[in-house]
Amino acid sequence: MPTTSVWPLIIILVLVFGMFYLFMLRPLRQREKQRDRMVRELQKGDMVITAGGVYGQVESIDEDSVVLKIESGATIRVTNGGILNRLGGQEGMV
Numbered sequence: 001m002p003t004t005s006v007w008p009l010i011i012i013l014v015l016v017f018g019m020f021y022l023f024m025l026r027p028l029r030q031r032e033k034q035r036d037r038m039v040r041e042l043q044k045g046d047m048v049i050t051a052g053g054v055y056g057q058v059e060s061i062d063e064d065s066v067v068l069k070i071e072s073g074a075t076i077r078v079t080n081g082g083i084l085n086r087l088g089g090q091e092g093m094v
Contacts, residue, residue: 038083038085038086039080039083042058042061042066042083042086043058043061044058044059044060044061045057045058046058046086046087047086047087048066048068048083048084048085048086048087049083049084049085049087050068050078050082050083050084051081051082051083051084052082054068054070054076054078055070055071055087056068056069056070056071056076057069059075064079064080065077065078065079065080066078066079066080066082066083
């Protein structure tokens with residue numbers, strides 16, 4: 001019975017995991033860092049959209065939440081993780 005080396009299998013597995021990291025996990029982490037930086041840089045008056053699709057203007061910022069003024073004039077509090085994107089600043093929606 002011929003003996004086969006395990007090294008080619010190990011090399012292939014390492015390459016597969018390396019490609020998985022390079023093309024899947026690394027870009028995801030970069031997007032997370034970019035979104036976290038955007039949330040940290042929010043200022044009063046910035047227009048944002050939440051993960052639920054609500055557009056609002058930042059009224060105040062706490063350590064773990066943001067108060068938004070929405071089009072009807074009401075204010076809502078959302079977590080920092082609920083802010084999806086910043087649309088711009090001082091545009092005056094309300």
